[in-house]
Amino acid sequence: MASASRDGTPGRRREGGNPRSSDSNNARGKASGKGAASRGAAGKKGAFAGKRGKPGAPGQHPSSRKPHRKGSSHVDVESGKIRLNNSKPARNQIANGEGEGATYVADGMRLQKVLAAAGVASRRGAEELIAAGRVEVDGEIVLEQGLRINPDTAIIKVDGARVVIDETKQYLALNKPKGLHSTMSDEQLRPSVGDLVAERVMAGQRLFHVGRLDADTEGLLLLTNDGELAHRLMHPSFEVPKTYLATVRGEVHRGLGRVLREGVELDDGPVRIDKFALLEVHQGESLVRLTLHEGRKRVVRRLLAEVGFPVIRLVRTDIGPVALGKQRPGSIRVLDNREIGALYKAVGM
Template identity: 40%
Template sequence: MAEKERQRLDKVLAHMGYGTRKEIKKLVKERRIKVNGQIAKDPGLHVWPSHDRIEVDEEIVTYREYIYLMLNKPQGVLSATEDFHAKTVVELLDPAYTAFQPFPVGRLDKDTEGLLLLTNDGKLAHQLLSPRKHVPKTYYAVIRGTVTEADTAAFREGVVLDDGYRTMPGELKILRSGPESEIELTIYEGKFHQVKRMFEAVGKKVIYLKRLSMGPLTLDETLEPGEYRELTDEEVASLREQTGT
């Protein structure tokens, strides 16, 4: 094992949500932490996080470097880690998760609901967002205006947005057509406000938007808006397979 994989005990425990460095120093002073059966006397002790047996108050610490969370993002919350004026998706998480410093993978508009992945795995996040990977994202939307097969054909060809950019082909499925239409749309890129701007390009307006899936990851419909859960090992593996990471 490479020497660089050793880490300070207080850093490891802070990463795992056991408190700040100062709080962990206090735990050490109170003789409440053991490493390999021995009471730790130094918060700066270097340990192998994945191999050493670390206990806090007799509870074994199961170390992990990354977390992966599926959030059903509610309306009115920003896809950001911090903001001085509005609530962010990270603020919806339990402190046990925020200790890992997760961030949202991509953005959903403040008024958009649905699937949002949060992780601290920067490599996987970068690959999921890479334009070269063309990771599909599927949305459900309510549209003001009658969506027609002509719109389906236009989206299949790619539409020109207000800034002159022509989108990649998208797959538009009409669920209900009328003065207010319901659709599902799959796109393979993530331009700013893309779904809304695509419908504006054909003279219609999105009045409700929800992301249903991202790559192989599908929103768990048992999650109410604002609720989240950890991804299963199978879901993480499918994301890695999608991106080749």
């Protein structure tokens, strides 16, 4: 059985070839029966030797990287045994995955994240499935957390059925220019976000924007067809922070940050910011940066106007872990795996 250390590096495999049979129940029996005994003996000399700093078996990949996640050794195995498997099995089940076993890929994606992206379970749920011996990679059951794999080439099975890696999901970052409305189509035929992604929509991609920016506000807007992620990013209970650069009329004093952090009463309730920085004061105007997790309509403009500094220009630069950077106005870029994974982590997926 494959055993991976906390940094995702595989340990020593058992002698005797592929432990996986075609019967998924039999495989789980091995995980809880004979496999458990062999893990107790071989695991101490192989996979777990690296954790104590002792040399492992030949073929191991020692690593000094930070452990996968604090507390991952306390994954609930019993919950994993009864957890529902929400994956959609692949139509083509010809590939049996009987190869050389799970292969560690240094820059790959952690197995639990791959399973979460495929809709099998949440990331925590995927960890429970792994711990319960229900997940197989390239013909080998993986029991330890954090194994890094190449999701494009690895054959992954849960309960004996091959898992579909959903390649239809889209995650895009748009730098919305001023004057563009945050709608996919506008009844009054005004310029909208939908105009920038018209070709993608015509090609069959169903995209929608995560949150809104008013027409006068520029900056980062996320586009996706991942409904669950979009819902969580917009829901106030997940408190995903958003950062803005605001040019305001008037010379801001440094005490304004304290006022905004303590809270300001608006007509629809109080608003508090998380962070504030005064960046520049010049000729009766000020440039400030503020971070908050509010999502109410025009909340930044209303907040600054309420304290006496009306907004001249407003740009959203960050949504959670995703930053606008040097992306030019009107351009769209595809989020990389690191950014997508960070968004999932930010909303507990």
